[in-house]
Amino acid sequence: MTKKTDNKHAVKHHLHPFSDNAQLKKHGVRMMVKAKGIYVYDSEGNEIIDGMAGLWCVNIGYGQKKLAKIAEKQMEVLPFYNTFFKTTHPAVIRLSEKLVEITPRNFNHVFYTNSGSESVDTMIRMVRHYWSSVGHPNKKIIIGRWNGYHGSTLGGASLGGMKSMHEQGDLPIANIVHIDQPWYYGLADDNESEEEFGIRAANWLEEKILALGADKIAAFVGEPIQGAGGVIIPPTTYWPRIEEICKKYNILLVADEVICGYGRTGNWFGFETLGFTPDIFTTAKGLSSGYLPIGAVLVNDKVTEGLLAGGEFNHGFTYSGHPVAAAVAYENLNILDKKNIIEKVRTKTGPYLRKRWQETFSKFKYVADIRSEGLMCGFTLVKNRETRELFDDFGSTGLICRDIFFKNNLIFRACGDHMVAAPPLIISKKEIDNMLAIASACMREFEEMMDKKLKTDTDKAA
Ligand SMILES: *Cc1c(COP(=O)(O)O)cnc(C)c1O
Numbered sequence: 001m002t003k004k005t006d007n008k009h010a011v012k013h014h015l016h017p018f019s020d021n022a023q024l025k026k027h028g029v030r031m032m033v034k035a036k037g038i039y040v041y042d043s044e045g046n047e048i049i050d051g052m053a054g055l056w057c058v059n060i061g062y063g064q065k066k067l068a069k070i071a072e073k074q075m076e077v078l079p080f081y082n083t084f085f086k087t088t089h090p091a092v093i094r095l096s097e098k099l100v101e102i103t104p105r106n107f108n109h110v111f112y113t114n115s116g117s118e119s120v121d122t123m124i125r126m127v128r129h130y131w132s133s134v135g136h137p138n139k140k141i142i143i144g145r146w147n148g149y150h151g152s153t154l155g156g157a158s159l160g161g162m163k164s165m166h167e168q169g170d171l172p173i174a175n176i177v178h179i180d181q182p183w184y185y186g187l188a189d190d191n192e193s194e195e196e197f198g199i200r201a202a203n204w205l206e207e208k209i210l211a212l213g214a215d216k217i218a219a220f221v222g223e224p225i226q227g228a229g230g231v232i233i234p235p236t237t238y239w240p241r242i243e244e245i246c247k248k249y250n251i252l253l254v255a256d257e258v259i260c261g262y263g264r265t266g267n268w269f270g271f272e273t274l275g276f277t278p279d280i281f282t283t284a285k286g287l288s289s290g291y292l293p294i295g296a297v298l299v300n301d302k303v304t305e306g307l308l309a310g311g312e313f314n315h316g317f318t319y320s321g322h323p324v325a326a327a328v329a330y331e332n333l334n335i336l337d338k339k340n341i342i343e344k345v346r347t348k349t350g351p352y353l354r355k356r357w358q359e360t361f362s363k364f365k366y367v368a369d370i371r372s373e374g375l376m377c378g379f380t381l382v383k384n385r386e387t388r389e390l391f392d393d394f395g396s397t398g399l400i401c402r403d404i405f406f407k408n409n410l411i412f413r414a415c416g417d418h419m420v421a422a423p424p425l426i427i428s429k430k431e432i433d434n435m436l437a438i439a440s441a442c443m444r445e446f447e448e449m450m451d452k453k454l455k456t457d458t459d460k461a462a
Pocket of ligand 1: 116120259
């Protein structure tokens with residue numbers, strides 16, 4: 001299928017992110033050359049369904065000509081100017097107004113970055129600067145969650161709860177701690193209801209606060225639904241209880257909306273779906289549907305007021321509010337808005353995918369915890385559904401499954417042994433059916449393979 005010789009040449013000079021580059025040099029990579037709608041096409045001419053919207057970001061789908069035109073025009077008129085030294089430009093003003101229009105009423109300010117990681121690092125500095133500006137310089141500790149993902153910069157990787165990332169580069173940085181994730185299937189006690197577990201998981205935050213001292217804690221940060229951790233959807237009781245705890249102990253509540261933001265869960269933002277209101281939230285990915293790199297940190301009035309009292313915020317990026325990225329992001333939001341794309345996710349394609357996702361995967365015996373919210377869905381590969389026993393070496397089975405999908409021209413992702421999908425928001429019901437028909441065939445192949453593998457393992461052990 002893939003011509004390995006060409007594709008080895010492709011990695012000759014490129015160190016790929018999140019990759020074993022020695023393996024890539026041996027086996028080559030798959031080269032994507034164009035895309036349209038929910039499809040990407042590789043250099044061999046295969047049409048591939050992109051069940052992951054790139055990296056959870058191409059919300060609006062591929063091939064939106066309007067965005068290309070806007071970028072071209074903006075490049076001709078004003079390709080770059082900065083927003084550091086008492087200057088601005090029309091594109092960033094327009095985008096800021098649009099963002100304020102689509103966010104809740106008490107969000108009236110935006111800080112621009114170029115990525116999710118930069119948004120998270122900006123938020124970390126902002127939160128700590130806020131507390132010192134309002135007379136609480138000792139409130140520095142930020143609480144994240146195990147298995148959370150907040151990017152790859154020093155701050156983002158520290159706040160994230162990926163142990164494999166902490167192991168490289170001396171992380172976490174100081175004053176970052178973690179609590180456990182609200183994963184009902186994996187962490188609930190026998191006979192505990194989802195609602196009860198949600199409260200108990202939220203109370204882990206209170207326990208951590210009491211252990212460390214509320215006067216030292218600046219913020220709690222979480223993804224409304226954990227994305228790269230495997231689409232972990234918390235019980236409905238979780239976030240309201242978290243919000244209550246943050247208020248009680250005077251701790252800022254931060255949502256990392258880099259995946260959930262801009263329509264993924266059927267509302268503009270994940271916190272609307274999950275039922276809470278943060279003080280700050282970080283975004284990127286869907287802001288421009290990935291057409292250009294741009295991120296934004298949205299700040300509520302209370303935090304803004306504190307920051308304004310604190311004098312100069314010594315922080316920013318050359319490309320903060322880049323005119324071309326800002327113009328494209330504005331048009332992306334405009335299209336999401338005018339074409340009611342998010343409403344369709346909430347009322348039509350989201351519920352349809354949930355039903356079909358359940359039907360499709362409940363047929364397979366190594367599958368458990370089938371879940372979805374909006375166009376973000378997952379299930380977990382398990383050795384035994386009855387006893388909830390996971391496969392050994394968490395993550396290795398996911399990769400086997402992922403590779404079967406990939407070989408069959410369907411992109412899903414393995415996050416450990418959680419299989420996840422997050423297609424472009426413009427996917428139709430018919431395209432959902434096609435996607436799941438392929439997925440079903442892949443799962444049959446996977447099941448046969450695992451049957452054989454487990455049998456060989458038992459034979460060996462006997
Ligand atoms: C992807 C992601 C990030 C990091 O974004 P980059 O643009 O890759 O730096 C941060 N937080 C969450 C929740 C993400 O999914």
